Amino acid sequence: MTLMTEHPTISGGGPDSFEELLDILDELNLRDGFKAEIYRGNILVSPWSKGYYHRVMEQVCEQLRPHLPSDHSLTTGPFLFVFPGDECAYAPDIHVAHKRVFETDSNRLDGEGLSFVAELTSPSTRNDDLTDKVTVYGRAGVPVYLLLDMQEEQATVFWTPSAKGYVSHCTKPFGEKLHIPEPFDCTLDTTGFEAPRSS
Template identity: 45%
Template sequence: MTTERDAAPEGLPQPVFESLLRTVEEMAAPDGFRAELIRGKIIVSTWPGPRSLRCLRVLRERIAAHAPQGHVVDAAPVLFRFPSPGRAYGPSLFSADEAAFEADGRSADGSALSLVAESTSVSTRDADWVEKLEVYGRLVPVYLVVDMQESEITCFSDPSPHGYRSRQTVPFGKPLTVAEPFGFEFDTAGFRSTS
């Protein structure tokens, strides 16, 4: 039996990627929703809910204090493109070189990212843990998964052509080491557990 993930192409031909990216960029997603290009398909999902937003706000404040010079930390609905695998994501939270926002167009280059954080929901959990982990793991120095269903946070770091080489997971309430280029310990005590 073939699942959608098994049948998904590794990458999209460049003309197909560019056409789909233009469509995503031009979409007028309703307030509270984001459109992304995942596994060769345009996926529309909701932005994180109130509980997630509180966690992301705390995380954003701490990451901003440790971000590399010249990097912007935000939770704005920005679409980052990854042409090689033919993907475009709008992360829940990101840190990126501010020069990436000077280019024309409605999406930014994924290579400008120094950190992404995704807050899982029932509808996005698979993409956050599988699809995005694979793509970010080849390029983005730090990937944080705020798993709202399991009440834990994972820091992936040290990207390589085969994915991240380092991983640390802690339950909400325990400290998490956020890897370089941030290099600080994040106290997750402000995240409330669902249990």
């Protein structure tokens, strides 16, 4: 098994299956300030977000909430969504899913039940957010994936999921407005998504 952190490190052994990786994830006793996800057969441990990410996530949620599809829930809670076909398990920063997705006593939620995900990149996860997650979320049929590239200060929305990922996308620099497609059909104002400037 490979444990990847801000600077990837290898930890010996190797589970035989995705289910075994999920079991290991359940048993991990992470230090405060870290979360774990499964990427391409590896467990990735990454630090929690920077403080100002909370402001950005709140702004996204406030703008999306009035446009939620019926019986859907929007949250930033630490939930693990599994994608068995791709052997991945992600904990998106922001997610929307039908309320029935949460009616389970399992901590492994159905990734195909998502209607929206948003990821705020960090140096340790940015490459996966820009590549693998685009493919996995698209193949799972998630209608909208919003990628907030906190390092480049730009927002990309992906829509029209397909077997190869997403067919359509649009990128705007922070500070501009971005259309969020169906089932939301609203405008996201990215003003103020930038990092605080030191004086």
